[in-house]
Amino acid sequence: MTAAKPGLRHLDVDLAIVGAGSAGMAAYKAAARHTSRLVVIExxxxxxxxxRAGCMPSKLLIExxxxAHAIRQAHRFGIQAVGARVDGAAVMARLRELRDYFVDSVIREAEAWPAAHRLTGRARFIGPCELQVDDHAIVKARSIVLATGSRAVVPDAWREAIDGHLLTTDTLFELPSLPRSIAVIGGGAIGTEMAQALSRLGVRVVWLMREDAPGGLRDPALRxxxxxxxxxxxxxxxxxEVRSMAEAExxxxxxxxxxxxxRGSAVVDKVLVCIGRQPVFDGxxxxxxxxTLNKEGLVxxxxxxxxxxxxxxxxxGDVSGAHPLLHEAVRDGRRAATQAVAQPGPPHHLPEAPLEGGRRTALRIVFCDPQIAAIGRGHEELTRSHHPFVTGVADFTDQGRSRIKDMNRGALRVYVCRDRRVVLGAEMIGPCAEHLAxxxxxxxxxxxxxxxxxDCPIYHPVVEEAVRTALGHARAQLAGQATMRPASPLSACADMGIGL
Incomplete structure (x- = not known):
């Protein structure tokens, strides 16, 4: 152990948690059930x-x-909305007001922890299982959970060229008003959501993506x-492929x-970079x-x-290099803390439901319109692994409730194991995907x-009937009936035994 240093506070704990984001907070709550000898360093x-800059403010902008979009489409229902306009400053002010409410609730929760469990400062290793926090504390820990999070990836050349115009989600929501024009770079979840939301709020949007798969869609029939x-x-x-950025007139x-x-170019007020996030190991x-870091920059x-x-x-959480999703970060935090306080000795796995690759069933939702969702194992993965499966399909074009809501766009594809008849995964773009997913x-x-x-009940008429349609299509294929009967707006009524 490092010799005592004058002027430094020395702590000896069972667990030190570095980072108080979603994963770190979950780790603290899990560990606190087993030991009081712990500290969170933020x-x-x-x-x-x-x-602060992810799920909540982005959904406020999307909402x-x-x-705004619903007002513009109201005429389709016989409703004339005259004189409506988007007040960009008011939109952003409301966003920040509610964003700050959510942030404050998180802060209040952390500040309610015992003062002895909280350390403020930047942690760095000074030996195995030993940390120094700035110039005021040394922490010797039986176990350490690193939950230092991630940051947006921005190439240095871009930042140097147009720093005053460059945005990430860390800075987008701090704008006093909406820009007149913006280039959104990246076709993942955040790029997809923000490109559409900003466009619907009256911003001229140029959206650049490296593939032709908005929202990360992988099924070749959906893209x-x-x-x-x-x-x-x-x-x-x-x-x-972005070649360069520069100041313009x-x-x-x-x-x-x-x-x-x-070759092409776009001249815009702002550039929003959404090309991924990278773990934070700085300092x-x-x-x-x-x-040590591997060649991908991960531990x-x-x-x-x-x-x-x-x-x-x-x-x-995000520092592990896994998908930057809140529910995964929270689970990681609980799991890491529970394993960590069980040391020394081999880790004892949590007594939870069977895991898929060490994680819960994959679940990803993109809050665009129509929404995108991916569940479990995807078409690409199943095809690559030569897993025997059939694909059950539901087309939303003539799905009853979707047509009523004027949201009858997209399709659902469900992947079913040929041998065991279990659902392996699904992918969709369509209405209410967040619920069907x-x-x-x-x-x-x-x-x-x-x-x-x-055999489970599904009420009528609801968008969830599309799940029944897709599963029925899959079962028909397993029975050797390769085609699905033509869809009609009232087909679900017949399925439910309701008279036509």
Whole structure:
């Protein structure tokens, strides 16, 4: 152990948690049930990424955009909305007001922890299982959970060229008003959501993505559907590679790119970069803790226990390099803390439901319109692994409730194991995907067969009837009936035994 240093507070604890984001907070609550000898070290103030610059403010912007779009579409229902306009400053002011409410609730929760469990400052390793916090504390811990989170990836060259115009979700929601024009770079969940939301709020949007898969759609039958559905009112350029950025006349920025063998450019007020996030290891002096980064810039760890080799260190949340999703971060935090306080000795796995690859059933939702969702194992993965499966399909074009809501766009595709008849996964773009996705995720997680699921009640008329349609299509294929009967708006009535 490091010799005592004058003027430094010395702590000896069972568990030190570095980072008080979603994963760190979950780790603290899990560990506090087992030991009072623990400390959370936070360098930049409490308040999670989700609340401050992620899930919550992005959904506030999306909600405002949805209201604006609904007003413009009201004429389709015989309602004439005259004189409506978007007040960009008011939109952003409301966003920040409610965002701050969510952040404050997180801060209040953390500040309610015992003072002895909270340390403020930047932690760095000074030896295996030993940390120094700025110049005021040394912490010797039996186990350490690293939950230092992630940050948006922004190439240095872009930042140097147009720093005053460059945005990430860390800065987008701080704008006093909406820009007149913006280039959104990236076709993942955040890029998809923000491109559409900003466009619906009256911003001129140029959307650049490297593939032709908005929202991360992987099923080859769904990707062509998504492009026209999500590019309404947007200049969407797929297979685009950004070449350079520079200041332009009039206080704007110029983005130069190659796309589909041609060169192009866009001149805009702001550039929103949504090309991914990377784990934060800055200043941790990992080598002194016996840790190294692999060629991807990650710390290798065992997925189920989250433990780094045979060390005393566990990873939780975005820093692990996993999908930056809140429910995964929270689970990681609980798992890491529970494993960590069980040391020394081999990790003891949590007595929870069977895990898929060390995690719960994969669940991803993109809050665009129509929404995108991916559940469990995808078409691409199943095809690559030669897993025998059939695909049950539901087309929303003539789905009854979807047509009533004027949301009859997209399709649902459910992947069913040929041998065991269980649902392996699903992917969709369509109405109410956030709700259908949970039904399907629970089905995958519990290993339900399509026969059991088709025996479950589904009310009429609801969008969830599309799940019944897709499962019925899959069962027909397993029975050797390769085609699905033509859909009609009232087909669900016949399925439910309701007279036509």
């Amino acid at each position: 360098s930049s103030g409490y308040g999670t990424l989700c609340a 405002a955009a949805s209201r 062509p559907l998504a492009i026209p559905l999500l590019s309404e009112g947007i200049t969407l350029i797929t297979r685009a 009039g206080g704007q920025a110029r983005v130069e790119f190659d796309a589909n063998g041609e 941790l002096d990992l080598d002194k803790g016996g840790l 290798d760890h065992e997925d189920r226990s989250t433990r780094v080799g045979e060390s005393c260190v566990f990873l939780a 949970h039904l399907l995720a629970w089905s995958v997680h519990q290993g339900q067969t399509i026969d059991t699921l088709l």
